[in-house]
Amino acid sequence: MKENPTKQIIGCEEWCAFPDLGLPAIKARVDSGAKTSSIHAFNVQKFRRQGETWVSFEVHPLQNNRRIVVRCERPIVDKRVVKSSSGISETRYVILATLKIGDQAWEIELTLANRDSMGYRMLLGREAMSGRMLVDPAISFCMGQVTSETLNQHYGKREQARSGMKIALLASNQELYSNQRILEAGEERGHVMEFLDIKQCYMKLDAVEPEAHYRGGSILDDLDAVITRIRPSITYYGCALARQFESMNVLTVNNSTSITQSRDKLYSLQLMLKSGINIPTTGFANSPIDTNDLIEMVGGAPLIVKLLEGSQGRGVVLAETRKAAESVINAFKALRANLLVQEFIKEADGKDLRCFVIDGKVVASIQREAAPGEFRANIHQGGTASVVKITPTERQLAVKATKALGLMIAGVDIIRSKNGPLLLEVNSSPGLEGIEAATGKDIAGMMIAAIEKKLEWKRELSGKRHK
Ligand SMILES: Nc1ncnc2c1ncn2[C@@H]1O[C@H](COP(=O)(O)OP(=O)(O)OP(=O)(O)O)[C@@H](O)[C@H]1O
Ligand SMILES: [Mg+2]
Numbered sequence: 237m238k239e240n241p242t243k244q245i246i247g248c249e250e251w252c253a254f255p256d257l258g259l260p261a262i263k264a265r266v267d268s269g270a271k272t273s274s275i276h277a278f279n280v281q282k283f284r285r286q287g288e289t290w291v292s293f294e295v296h297p298l299q300n301n302r303r304i305v306v307r308c309e310r311p312i313v314d315k316r317v318v319k320s321s322s323g324i325s326e327t328r329y330v331i332l333a334t335l336k337i338g339d340q341a342w343e344i345e346l347t348l349a350n351r352d353s354m355g356y357r358m359l360l361g362r363e364a365m366s367g368r369m370l371v372d373p374a375i376s377f378c379m380g381q382v383t384s385e386t387l388n389q390h391y392g393k394r395e396q397a398r399s400g401m402k403i404a405l406l407a408s409n410q411e412l413y414s415n416q417r418i419l420e421a422g423e424e425r426g427h428v429m430e431f432l433d434i435k436q437c438y439m440k441l442d443a444v445e446p447e448a449h450y451r452g453g454s455i456l457d458d459l460d461a462v463i464t465r466i467r468p469s470i471t472y473y474g475c476a477l478a479r480q481f482e483s484m485n486v487l488t489v490n491n492s493t494s495i496t497q498s499r500d501k502l503y504s505l506q507l508m509l510k511s512g513i514n515i516p517t518t519g520f521a522n523s524p525i526d527t528n529d530l531i532e533m534v535g536g537a538p539l540i541v542k543l544l545e546g547s548q549g550r551g552v553v554l555a556e557t558r559k560a561a562e563s564v565i566n567a568f569k570a571l572r573a574n575l576l577v578q579e580f581i582k583e584a585d586g587k588d589l590r591c592f593v594i595d596g597k598v599v600a601s602i603q604r605e606a607a608p609g610e611f612r613a614n615i616h617q618g619g620t621a622s623v624v625k626i627t628p629t630e631r632q633l634a635v636k637a638t639k640a641l642g643l644m645i646a647g648v649d650i651i652r653s654k655n656g657p658l659l660l661e662v663n664s665s666p667g668l669e670g671i672e673a674a675t676g677k678d679i680a681g682m683m684i685a686a687i688e689k690k691l692e693w694k695r696e697l698s699g700k701r702h703k
């Protein structure tokens with residue numbers, strides 16, 4: 237690096253700027269103990285642009301002010317895994333940006349960190365200062381103070397209305413295809429999308445002022461809608477969070493009640509029957525004494541045994557003979573597993589239908605066909621998907637099933653029997669990959685559009701908030 241004839245003396249805090257990030261003023265903590273400089277970023281999202289990997293992120297440039305948000309986008313130049321004091325590893329992206337202090341400007345590496353959200357928004361590390369600066373820890377703001385009027389000029393406008401909505405995706409793994417697509421589709425339609433990891437949300441139960449918080453203490457008080465994609469294993473906590481957002485008058489899609497209902501397989505099948513929807517004849521019993529009668533109930537072997545906690549086809553077993561059925565049922569019972577027994581729809585020939593329902597309409601349907609020698613059509617069990625034209629009866633059945641559970645978005649699985657279509661199950665977090673790939677439809681975009689419609693957000697009004 238070129239040596240400057242005279243090195244600039246700076247103090248332990250300084251105002252600086254990142255013109256190419258749209259940050260005309262940000263206060264930095266000067267920390268020669270840190271190698272790399274970092275900026276406190278949130279809503280960090282990786283995306284592809286013209287073959288390059290980029291990251292978008294948001295910065296609250298001013299300390300103790302979460303209302304002012306600057307959104308930035310840069311190519312990713314590196315990735316570092318950092319282990320926090322609590323032992324959780326996090327991947328942090330590194331970007332390049334031009335740093336301006338006083339009248340000097342040069343490019344530095346900047347790590348996108350998730351640090352204490354109320355403290356300094358930026359740390360200036362030794363690598364960035366090397367050859368240019370000397371630090372006098374006894375002093376502050378050698379490069380000048382920034383008045384609140386100036387800050388107001390810089391950021392005042394940003395406090396005003398955003399054009400899009402702010403939509404959070406409440407889920408567990410940001411990298412999943414479906415989650416990536418939802419975030420992308422929301423951004424594409426002009427909204428601010430935020431990924432919230434269910435396990436990092438917490439809440440204040442309060443009758444008057446219920447609050448939802450996110451790791452590090454940020455308060456989630458400016459959301460218009462939350463898209464809930466809750467894994468079966470964290471249904472309990474995920475639904476509690478969804479209820480919290482509901483008590484704050486935030487639209488949840490799907491809502492907590494409908495998810496809770498759809499996760500309870502017995503209850504949801506009962507709700508289906510109550511709405512006049514046909515399902516394969518199904519039995520449920522607790523005691524092994526009743527196994528024989530249970531088998532009779534569904535018309536004998538061959539039959540299907542399903543674990544109530546199963547998913548993606550795991551825990552669905554075909555018992556071809558009565559003996560096999562008895563052994564499987566009793567073996568599962570001995571393991572204290574909850575199961576149901578179901579008539580085997582042989583004529584379906586290893587095929588089922590997946591109908592994607594949004595806001596009372598089937599927007600796409602695929603047929604899934606089991607791999608040779610397999611009866612389960614799940615993609616996770618090697619099944620293949622293809623576009624299919626469904627009958628009006630099947631369409632009605634899918635819509636009715638979704639309504640019966642109160643879901644706004646659902647993946648409805650239907651099996652074609654000799655007596656017409658039968659409902660297998662309704663998923664409240666249907667995957668997008670298989671259905672988007674097979675149909676070429678922008679299902680994620682349709683999900684966002686349904687939220688826009690529900691909240692009466694209109695593109696023409698994009699200068700104003702919808703509320
Ligand atoms: N009664 C049945 N007769 C014939 N085939 C069935 C029957 N029930 C299920 N199958 C086949 O097995 C597959 C998996 O069954 P199901 O959808 O009930 O469980 P799952 O996919 O594991 O559950 P979840 O989707 O809740 O995770 C179905 O997609 C279908 O191909
Ligand atoms: Mg299924």
Ligand SMILES: [Mg+2]
Nearest residue numbers: 548661662663
């Ligand atoms: Mg399912």
